[in-house]
Amino acid sequence: MKREVQRKRMLSVAFALISIFYLFPVFVVLMNSFKSNGSINTETFALPNESSFMGLQNYIKGMTFGNYPFFKSVFFSFFITVVSSALILLCCSMAAWYIARVGDKACNTVYYLCVFSMVVPFQMVMFTLSRTADKLALDTPWTIPVVYLGFGAGLAIFMFVGFVKSIPLEIEEAAAIDGCGPIRTFFMVVLPMLKPTLISVGVLEIMWVWNDYLLPYLVLDRNQYMTIPIHIQYLKGSYGTVDMGATMALILLSIVPVIIFYLICQKHIIKGVAAGAVKG
Amino acid sequence: MAEVILRDIKKVYPHSETKRTGLFKKKKVTEQHRVSHLKITEEGVVAVDNFNLEIKDQEFIVLVGPSGCGKSTTLRMIAGLEDISGGELIIDGNVMNDVPPKERDIAMVFQNYALYPHMTVRENMAFSLKIKGLPKEEIEKKVEEAAEILDITQYLDRKPKALSGGQRQRVAIGRAIVRNPKVFLMDEPLSNLDAKLRNQMRAEIIKLRSRINTTFIYVTHDQTEAMTLGDRIVIMKDGEVQQIGTPQEVFDHPANLFVAGFIGMPQMNMFDAELVRDGDKYCVKLEDFTVELSKEKTERMLAKDVQSQPVTLGVRPEHVELAKKGVDATVDVSEMMGSEVHLHVNVEGKDAIIIVPTLDLESSDFKMGDKVTFNFGGNVAHIFSREDEKNLEW
Ligand SMILES: Nc1ncnc2c1ncn2[C@@H]1O[C@H](COP(=O)(O)OP(=O)(O)OP(=O)(O)O)[C@@H](O)[C@H]1O
Ligand SMILES: [Mg+2]
Numbered sequence: 001m002k003r004e005v006q007r008k009r010m011l012s013v014a015f016a017l018i019s020i021f022y023l024f025p026v027f028v029v030l031m032n033s034f035k036s037n038g039s040i041n042t043e044t045f046a047l048p049n050e051s052s053f054m055g056l057q058n059y060i061k062g063m064t065f066g067n068y069p070f071f072k073s074v075f076f077s078f079f080i081t082v083v084s085s086a087l088i089l090l091c092c093s094m095a096a097w098y099i100a101r102v103g104d105k106a107c108n109t110v111y112y113l114c115v116f117s118m119v120v121p122f123q124m125v126m127f128t129l130s131r132t133a134d135k136l137a138l139d140t141p142w143t144i145p146v147v148y149l150g151f152g153a154g155l156a157i158f159m160f161v162g163f164v165k166s167i168p169l170e171i172e173e174a175a176a177i178d179g180c181g182p183i184r185t186f187f188m189v190v191l192p193m194l195k196p197t198l199i200s201v202g203v204l205e206i207m208w209v210w211n212d213y214l215l216p217y218l219v220l221d222r223n224q225y226m227t228i229p230i231h232i233q234y235l236k237g238s239y240g241t242v243d244m245g246a247t248m249a250l251i252l253l254s255i256v257p258v259i260i261f262y263l264i265c266q267k268h269i270i271k272g273v274a275a276g277a278v279k280g
Numbered sequence: 281m282a283e284v285i286l287r288d289i290k291k292v293y294p295h296s297e298t299k300r301t302g303l304f305k306k307k308k309v310t311e312q313h314r315v316s317h318l319k320i321t322e323e324g325v326v327a328v329d330n331f332n333l334e335i336k337d338q339e340f341i342v343l344v345g346p347s348g349c350g351k352s353t354t355l356r357m358i359a360g361l362e363d364i365s366g367g368e369l370i371i372d373g374n375v376m377n378d379v380p381p382k383e384r385d386i387a388m389v390f391q392n393y394a395l396y397p398h399m400t401v402r403e404n405m406a407f408s409l410k411i412k413g414l415p416k417e418e419i420e421k422k423v424e425e426a427a428e429i430l431d432i433t434q435y436l437d438r439k440p441k442a443l444s445g446g447q448r449q450r451v452a453i454g455r456a457i458v459r460n461p462k463v464f465l466m467d468e469p470l471s472n473l474d475a476k477l478r479n480q481m482r483a484e485i486i487k488l489r490s491r492i493n494t495t496f497i498y499v500t501h502d503q504t505e506a507m508t509l510g511d512r513i514v515i516m517k518d519g520e521v522q523q524i525g526t527p528q529e530v531f532d533h534p535a536n537l538f539v540a541g542f543i544g545m546p547q548m549n550m551f552d553a554e555l556v557r558d559g560d561k562y563c564v565k566l567e568d569f570t571v572e573l574s575k576e577k578t579e580r581m582l583a584k585d586v587q588s589q590p591v592t593l594g595v596r597p598e599h600v601e602l603a604k605k606g607v608d609a610t611v612d613v614s615e616m617m618g619s620e621v622h623l624h625v626n627v628e629g630k631d632a633i634i635i636v637p638t639l640d641l642e643s644s645d646f647k648m649g650d651k652v653t654f655n656f657g658g659n660v661a662h663i664f665s666r667e668d669e670k671n672l673e674w
Contacts, residue, residue, distance in 0.1 A: 170394035173361050178408035178455075179382040188407075192398040 026255065033058050033248035040244045054245065059253070062246035065235055070250075073231040076141045077210065077254075080227060084148035085205045088156050089198055091149060096160030097190055101169075111161060117154035122214065130218040141225050144216065148209055156201045163197040164190070199268050210258060228254045282337060282372040282385075282462035282495055284358065289331035290366035291353050291519075294324040318348075318519055323365075327353045328519045331367070340489060340496040342510035344503060346542070350519040351499040355465050358497060359388050372462060387456035388465040391472060393448045395440040395455070401427075402436040405455045426454045429491060430484075446477045450484075457492055466498045470505065482508060503543055507531070515539050537669040540594045540662055546622065548662070549600065549632040553593035555663055555672070557586065564593055564661050567628065569607045574659035580673040581663075591672065592664040597622070597633040599660035606655030609634075614646035625652060 031047060032040045039052035046052075063070040099107040129147070133139050138147050167190070175185045191198075213229040222230065232250045235243055262269065319326040328350040335341050343351040356362040358369060360381035369376045376384055387408075395404050402423055409419045427433045430450040440448055449469060456464060469485075470478045482505060489496060489509075500506055506513050507527040515522045515530065515538075523535040534540035540548045554565040562573040562581055573581070609625035609632065616638075623634040623646060634654055646652070663672045 168392060168394060170390045170392055171396060173359075173381075174388070174390065174394040174396075174455075175407075176361065177359060177381045177386065177388050178459075179411040181382075184411065189396055193396075195398070 029248050029251050033245065033252050035245060037243060037245050040248070058245035058249040061243070062235065062249040062253075065243070065246055068226055068231065068234070070231060073226040073228050076225055077227040077229075078257075080141050080144055080148070080216070081206055081209045084145040084152065084209045085202055087145050087149045088152040088205050089202055092153055092156035092201070093160050093191060093194055093198065094186065095153075096157050097164050097186060099157070100161045100164035101172075111157065114154045114157040117151075118158065122151070126214065126218055133219045139219050139221055141220065141227075144219055147215065147219060148205075151215070152205050152208070155204065159197055159201050160194065163194060167193055196271060199265070199271070203265075203269050206261070207258065210254075283370075284333075284335040284463055284495060284497070285370040286331050286333045286335075286354075286358070286367065287370070288367035289328060289354065289357060289364060289369060290326070291328040291350065291357060291362065292321070292324045292326050292365040326519055328357070331521055333514060333521070333524060335495055335497065338493050338495055340498065340509060340511045341514060342506040342512075343497065343499045343514045343516060344501060344506040344542075345516035345522075347501060349516040351501070351516055352467055353519075354516075355388075355467050355497060355499050358463070359386055359465055360384050385459075385462045386465055387459050387461035387463075389449075389452045389456050389467065389469045391468040393440070393452045393472075395448060395451055397440055400437050400439055401432065401443070401451050401454075404440065404451060405458050407455070408459050422458045423454075426458045429457070429488065430454045445473050446481060449473065449481060453485075453488070457488070460492075461494060463495045463497060464492075466496070468500055469498075471500070471502070478505075485509060503545065507543070515542060517542075533671065533674065534594070534662060535671050535674060537592060537594070537664045540664070540671075544596055546597050546633045546635075548594045548596050551593045551595070551627065551630060551632070553591055555586070555589055555591045557588045562586070564591070564658075564663060566593055567607050569605075569655060571656065571658045571661060573661060573663070574657070577658070577661075577663075577673055584672070586672050590666050592666060592669070594662035594664060595656045595660060597635045600632075600634045600654050600656050602634065602636055602652055603655045604653065606653045609652050609654060611646045611648060611650040611652060613648065621646070623652065625654075 028045065032044065034054055035048045035052045035058075036054050039046070039048075043052075048054075095110075099111050133144075133147055138144060171189060171193070172185055175189045180188060211229065212227075213233070216225075216227045217230055217233075220226070220230075222234075226234065228250070232247055232254070235247050235250065319329065331354060333341070343354060345351055353362060357364050360376070360379065364377050371384060371386075396407065399407065405423045405426060406419045409422060414422075423436070424433070427436055430453060432447060432450050432454060435443060435447060435451070440451065443451065449472075452469070470481050473481060486509065498505075498509060500509075510527060512524060512526055513530050514524050517538050523530055523539045525533075530539060530543050534543060534548075537550070541550070551566050556563045556565055556570075560578070560582060562578050563570050564573060607627060609627045611623055611625050612631070613624040615622040615624070619638055621636045621638060623636060625632050625634060634652075664670065665672055
């Protein structure tokens with residue numbers, strides 16, 4: 001008994017240390033976002049003191065910097081993230097349902113192509129992709145979710161197919177007898193049952209799209225459309241010198257929505273990821 | 281509330297092996313057939329063949345047979361979950377072969393309950409009515425009524441996960457009865473329950489049946505369920521109907537060796553014997569023991585003009601008596617069951633069971649190797665042909 005308690009305490013300490021390692025960079029960013037450029041460079045890890053403390057000046061500078069309004073980047077980031085994730089969840093769950101239930105040659109081919117696409121690194125396809133996206137007019141925030149759908153489909157379909165296969169077919173048959181056609185069966189019976197997987201896939205895709213830098217950078221027309229990561233990078237590029245303070249401030253701002261999202265959905269996320277781990 | 285007629289129903293699973301895929305038909309899989317006794321033709325595996333049955337309004341029909349004999353397939357064809365390869369399915373005068381399940385006005389209870397896990401019990405039961413677009417109050421009323429009948433009112437707001445197997449099964453039945461279907465299909469609804477609960481639910485189904493007047497088609501592999509529930513029983517083997525009849529008929533006059541062995545616990549004893557015709561009389565000869573067949577049996581056999589021949593003789597264990605004169609046997613095991621003793625004996629290398637009521641015994645103490653003598657009456661001897669295993673009386 002005693003040993004058990006001791007073991008738990010040891011684990012707590014270990015995990016506390018690990019979480020400090022994880023939180024430390026965030027903390028450094030937070031700290032530096034309130035310091036002047038000079039002191040960021042010279043004493044990166046020091047707490048802000050009277051001479052280096054800048055108040056909210058870095059934030060104001062970051063948000064008003066240059067001739068591209070920050071709120072526009074925020075809007076595009078939000079828009080792309082929400083639409084892409086929604087598109088991935090909806091299309092991939094439908095496709096996965098069909099693949100898992102029909103499973104003929106064509107379905108299997110598509111399935112393995114999807115799985116295969118997971119192992120192809122983005123860097124391998126990025127140049128051909130940006131050309132193709134240009135040609136197909138996928139180079140605006142309104143259409144780039146289609147590109148994300150393509151890249152997100154691999155993982156999403158893989159996870160959804162795994163889960164659908166674990167659902168007993170009889171439930172769908174019961175729905176058919178109860179009077180549902182395929183559409184209603186999917187939306188009223190299958191989709192709600194997929195909820196744990198929807199959440200875990202959703203989290204993964206949202207984080208990925210929100211933080212993604214390379215794809216929008218290559219595809220979008222930078223003069224017209226920016227996302228937050230591009231905007232941050234833009235702070236650095238145009239002067240030659242780097243405005244570290246403003247960069248830190250914007251980085252912090254870009255983390256905030258993700259943290260809020262996580263806190264709101266925490267309960268579901270943990271459940272969903274656990275379920276995905278067992279079933280997927 | 282409907283007549284169901286199955287005429288020459290046939291089911292062939294094509295060689296490219298289609299698997300059940302829910303709403304999307306046809307799924308190719310490479311899976312070995314579970315049972316190898318099925319007929320395999322050029323088209324594919326014949327899972328059900330030549331199934332003829334006229335089910336009267338409000339009748340309770342039980343399909344029974346060993347695993348893999350095509351009971352579920354038949355039921356699923358009636359439900360519309362499986363294509364019908366040949367023949368006609370008529371419900372209430374309308375041919376239903378190509379009508380989708382939702383338009384057949386049937387309800388089905390699955391072996392694994394198949395409740396919607398994300399809905400509460402109430403929502404589960406209300407689902408089909410909601411799809412139909414009934415007004416809220418009416419749905420509520422029907423659900424409450426059904427819950428009342430099944431005694432699940434207190435669980436209405438729980439999710440299926442929080443229910444026991446028996447409760448889930450009630451919900452599954454409730455989901456079916458709220459719809460007031462023409463035909464009520466059940467596929468082994470009790471086989472996931474433990475023995476005690478199964479007996480209890482069996483009684484409930486009998487009660488339920490008297491309260492809702494619907495045609496029932498019930499699949500089971502348990503002969504006790506079949507005998508106690510069914511108005512008529514359909515006994516199947518390898519996709520073919522062996523016999524259709526009331527429980528009494530099936531028990532008293534099994535059509536062939538398979539039915540004789542399948543119905544009745546413990547199994548009917550089978551012996552190699554000799555049928556001897558002597559003018560207008562029939563005798564059956566087992567070892568040195570000869571018994572004359574009863575008048576009805578004799579009449580039926582005379583009508584068929586059965587000749588003397590070697591036969592398989594079947595006698596139920598409960599119809600065998602210990603006696604001074606008769607067939608000699610050696611005791612292997614004796615099982616004391618309380619009011620009776622089951623004697624497993626050996627007759628010339630063949631095993632047989634004799635049920636002896638303890639009342640008739642001075643001592644119920646049989647030891648291995650004891651010699652006993654038994655006989656039986658001419659009214660309980662079932663005579664089966666050696667060639668085609670059919671009952672020679674019918
Ligand atoms: N998709 C399929 N492809 C080929 N053969 C099949 C297929 N589905 C079922 N069968 C065969 O049809 C036969 C009847 O199956 P069915 O499920 O009706 O048996 P059952 O009588 O319900 O058995 P159980 O008591 O085990 O449920 C089985 O022998 C099975 O091998
Ligand atoms: Mg079955």
